[in-house]
Amino acid sequence: MLKTVEEIKAAIEAAIPGAGVEFVPNPGPAAEHSLLLRPESAVAVAKFLRDDAELAFDYLSNVTGVDWPDKEIVEKVKAMRITTKTVDGVEQQVEETVEETRKRIEPGCLEAVYHLYSVAKKHGPLVIRMRTENRTDRVTLPSLTPIWRGAEFQEREVFDLYGIVFAGHPDLRRILMWEEFKDHPMRKDFVEPDDYEYEPTAHDHVLKRAQAHPAAVVASGSQRWRDEGIR
Amino acid sequence: MSSGVQTKPEQLEGWNRPPVIAPEGEGELLEVAMGPHHPSTHGVFRMDVTLDGERVIGLKPVFGYLHRNHEKIAEQTSYLASMPYTDRLDYFCSLTNNWAYALAVEKLAGLDAPERAQYIRVILAELTRIQNHASAVGFLLQDMGASGTPLMYAFREREKILDLFEQLTGARMMCNFMRFGGCRVDATAGWLDGARKMVAGLPNFVDEFEALLSTNEILMARTQGVGVLKPDLAVNTGVSGPMLRASGVDYDLRKVDHYGIYDRFQFRVPLGEHGDIYDRYMVRVLEMRESIRILEQALKDVPAGPVMDPKAKSRGFRPKPGEAYGRIEAPKGELGFYLISDGTPNPYRYRVRPPSLINLTILEDMCLGHDVADVVLIFGSVDIVLGEVDR
Numbered sequence: 069m070l071k072t073v074e075e076i077k078a079a080i081e082a083a084i085p086g087a088g089v090e091f092v093p094n095p096g097p098a099a100e101h102s103l104l105l106r107p108e109s110a111v112a113v114a115k116f117l118r119d120d121a122e123l124a125f126d127y128l129s130n131v132t133g134v135d136w137p138d139k140e141i142v143e144k145v146k147a148m149r150i151t152t153k154t155v156d157g158v159e160q161q162v163e164e165t166v167e168e169t170r171k172r173i174e175p176g177c178l179e180a181v182y183h184l185y186s187v188a189k190k191h192g193p194l195v196i197r198m199r200t201e202n203r204t205d206r207v208t209l210p211s212l213t214p215i216w217r218g219a220e221f222q223e224r225e226v227f228d229l230y231g232i233v234f235a236g237h238p239d240l241r242r243i244l245m246w247e248e249f250k251d252h253p254m255r256k257d258f259v260e261p262d263d264y265e266y267e268p269t270a271h272d273h274v275l276k277r278a279q280a281h282p283a284a285v286v287a288s289g290s291q292r293w294r295d296e297g298i299r
Numbered sequence: 300m301s302s303g304v305q306t307k308p309e310q311l312e313g314w315n316r317p318p319v320i321a322p323e324g325e326g327e328l329l330e331v332a333m334g335p336h337h338p339s340t341h342g343v344f345r346m347d348v349t350l351d352g353e354r355v356i357g358l359k360p361v362f363g364y365l366h367r368n369h370e371k372i373a374e375q376t377s378y379l380a381s382m383p384y385t386d387r388l389d390y391f392c393s394l395t396n397n398w399a400y401a402l403a404v405e406k407l408a409g410l411d412a413p414e415r416a417q418y419i420r421v422i423l424a425e426l427t428r429i430q431n432h433a434s435a436v437g438f439l440l441q442d443m444g445a446s447g448t449p450l451m452y453a454f455r456e457r458e459k460i461l462d463l464f465e466q467l468t469g470a471r472m473m474c475n476f477m478r479f480g481g482c483r484v485d486a487t488a489g490w491l492d493g494a495r496k497m498v499a500g501l502p503n504f505v506d507e508f509e510a511l512l513s514t515n516e517i518l519m520a521r522t523q524g525v526g527v528l529k530p531d532l533a534v535n536t537g538v539s540g541p542m543l544r545a546s547g548v549d550y551d552l553r554k555v556d557h558y559g560i561y562d563r564f565q566f567r568v569p570l571g572e573h574g575d576i577y578d579r580y581m582v583r584v585l586e587m588r589e590s591i592r593i594l595e596q597a598l599k600d601v602p603a604g605p606v607m608d609p610k611a612k613s614r615g616f617r618p619k620p621g622e623a624y625g626r627i628e629a630p631k632g633e634l635g636f637y638l639i640s641d642g643t644p645n646p647y648r649y650r651v652r653p654p655s656l657i658n659l660t661i662l663e664d665m666c667l668g669h670d671v672a673d674v675v676l677i678f679g680s681v682d683i684v685l686g687e688v689d690r
Contacts, residue, residue: 096621096640097409111305124536127550130635131626182517183624183637183652187534187550218537227403229368242670253368293646 073101076123076194083116084109092197102181102195107209110198111236114215117184117194123195125184128216131223133230135255137203138176145170176203178232182212182219200232203255211237229254328356335364341438342685346662346674353670358663362656365689373649378404378479378616381649384472388651389687391431394423395629396435402558403625403636408618410480411548416606417560419482421597422494423464423474424559424627425590429501431630432541432583432590433508439580439687440512442679443521449512458505459497466490480611487609491601498594505587513584522576526665526677528535529574536661539654540632540680541586545571552628559627564596576680583682617644631655632684651690655683663665 071079077089081093105113117125145168145287153162177199200207211234213219213230223234224243231252235239242249251258333346342366349357359386369388373381385400386393398420405411406457414421430453437453461471467490468474476483512518528538535548543550551568553561569585571578618640626635632654658681666674 096619096623098406098621098623100622100624110591128537129626129633130637130650132637132648132650132652134639134648160667181637183635187548190550193487194487195624217532217535217660218657220536221656224370229370242363244366244368246363254371258371 072136073103073194076117077103079120079123080113080116083120084112087092087113089113094195100193100195102197105196105198110210111212111215114196114212117196122189124186124188124196125186125192126180126216127187127192128212128218129185129193130181130183131212131219132181133226133232133254134179134181134190135203135230136176136179137256139173140172143170143172144168149204177201178203178207178230180209180223180226180232200277207231208233208235210235211240213237228252231255300400308600314407316324316371331671334361341679341683344683344685344688346678348666348671348674350671353672354669355666355669355674358666358674360659360662362689365685367451368689369690370649370651374646375614376627377644378618378646379613382477383475385651386475387686388690389433389629389631389634389655389684390472391684392630393472394427394476395476395627395634397474397560398424399627399629399634401477402627403477403623403638404618406478406625407623407638407640408479408616409609409620410611412481413605413608414602415485415604416481418597418601419486419606420477421559421561422486422594422601423467423563425474425594425597426460426463426494428590428630429587430460430502431682432587433457433504434582435506436580438577439679439682440518442675443518445517449508450671452504452508452511456501459500463490463494463497465524466493476614478607479609479616480608482606484573486601491598495598498591498598500590501594502588505584505591508512509584513581513582518580519577521673521676522580522680524573525576525669525673527573527575529553529659530663532661533574535599538632538661539655539658540630540682541582542579542658543580544568546574547571552626552633556626556628558625562595564593566590566593576676579677579680579682615644616643622648626652629654631684631687632658651687654679655685655687655689659683659688 074091077091080087080089087109088106092102092104094101098149118125146165147168149164149235150161150164152159179197179199181195184194184196198209200209209232211219211223213223213234214236220239221243223237224240226232227234227240228242228245229252241247244255311563329350331348331350332345333348335343345361345362347359348355369384373384382397382400385396388396433453433456434607439450439644464474465471466478467486528542530546530548534548547570547665549568549570552558554568566589569582569589569624572581620640620642622637622639624635624637626633633652633654637648637650637652638646641647660682662678669677
């Protein structure tokens with residue numbers, strides 16, 4: 069029988085001291101709680117989860133990203149303020165309670181979520197997640213592809229669509245979008261380009277490269293016609 | 300085969316892949332782009348194959364030709380509005396896609412489908428499995444050069460099943476039938492009778508199919524010992540469905556997850572021994588037989604009653620904040636939906652776990668060392684649909 073997520077957390081902490089695993093509750097009816105791993109110890113924890121005889125999470129089913137943008141939180145705070153008032157013709161300093169609205173920005177992050185199952189023990193799922201420090205420049209997480217190869221294409225997809233860089237991935241390239249594409253379309257703040265029709269077809273430098281290709285010599289006869297204006 | 304150009308890999312610009320080392324004392328390597336418009340790729344899909352003579356020494360799949368960011372579109376609309384769009388993932392098996400999505404949302408919102416709806420779901424899912432496996436085998440044989448006959452046998456049976464789908468759901472392929480907490484319409488007694496009659500004829504079809512193929516000399520010669528996948532590697536690479544079971548791993552979500560009402564039916568899980576193409580073919584044929592057994596049991600006693608959970612709301616559907624991962628045994632493998640709700644009418648995160656894409660993780664390993672003609676067969680035995688791979 070599968071242990072509860074709390075028990076798994078205790079088992080990880082007993083096996084890997086200082087793993088720093090955090091319990092993330094799921095308030096919904098599914099109640100699939102998850103474990104938040106620290107990037108620096110994630111690979112060791114993943115290896116333990118796979119190799120431990122009792123847990124034996126040998127099957128990585130699903131890998132995905134989640135984008136949590138920076139949140140602007142508006143709070144109403146009661147504050148004391150000293151104001152000058154004229155009471156009975158004399159200026160006095162009086163303390164007053166005033167309601168102030170304050171805005172603060174809660175920094176967002178990118179999250180990678182992994183769903184683990186055990187084929188050997190037929191239990192699961194165990195949900196583990198990792199979070200990046202921010203959404204702009206510190207977006208590196210350790211790749212779990214060396215532990216479960218099932219993550220290979222899915223981590224590439226998360227890299228492509230969310231922009232999480234998986235350190236240690238053997239072949240981290242874009243998978244669904246083309247190589248020259250710049251943005252990460254699954255992010256919540258992604259703005260669609262105006263030219264939906266753009267595709268990297270043969271024009272500009274691609275065309276030049278194609279013309280320099282040995283196979284293009286065959287087509288050069290018709291090219292000369294075109295250059296000379298004969299159609 | 301597409302035309303290849305004899306170029307050394309390091310001369311190709313922008314290839315962005317690890318350099319392939321030529322074996323010593325042999326000729327030049329050949330880079331062949333199989334696809335994106337190649338009959339064997341079953342859609343727009345490309346394999347960049349590196350060949351040493353006829354032998355494959357490298358293969359990189361290239362995806363994305365059919366990418367339309369299904370997930371983003373689903374995150375911008377309501378839960379129910381994505382239901383018809385799930386039909387377009389694996390367009391051969393729209394009903395199992397519907398079920399996987401409905402199951403995930405039911406898990407997220409704490410709904411449950413009534414008895415009768417559960418029976419109808421099982422009947423439709425198993426019919427879907429039979430027509431998918433028959434066509435998958437037909438296409439595999441088509442790739443092998445048996446042009447037409449096995450595929451037409453499969454399609455003849457598929458037509459009968461699609462006729463049933465059309466009678467019940469109004470559409471042959473894009474069924475859009477399941478709802479959160481049940482099914483869209485009820486099956487009439489006449490439809491159930493028609494289904495019983497159709498299922499009664501199915502064993503004959505499988506017998507005929509097997510008589511044509513299972514001991515066929517060419518089929519055996521071309522598939523046995525080709526594209527072998529070892530069980531431990533299959534599990535580690537996240538392979539699922541008939542491919543995983545052909546490698547001998549006993550993992551069928553109908554048995555493991557106990558979703559729906561599969562616990563009530565007697566059926567076996569066919570397993571392969573060698574993990575080669577022939578085993579994948581055989582597992583699919585045997586799964587058709589087991590599906591017929593499930594259908595016979597399910598059609599025997601479909602209980603009366605409603606087909607929708609009265610708690611389920613079609614308008615103003617807002618699941619409580621939380622997340623859920625629902626998965627079912629789709630004909631191609633484990634189809635999962637991962638949803639995060641933030642209490643609004645739209646899902647905050649909507650993710651499809653596509654079995655077709657993840658089963659391709661292992662494609663290169665299976666093809667290495669085989670002839671280029673076998674790549675077509677190995678790829679065909681994975682059974683993918685590009686609508687699901689690229690999403």
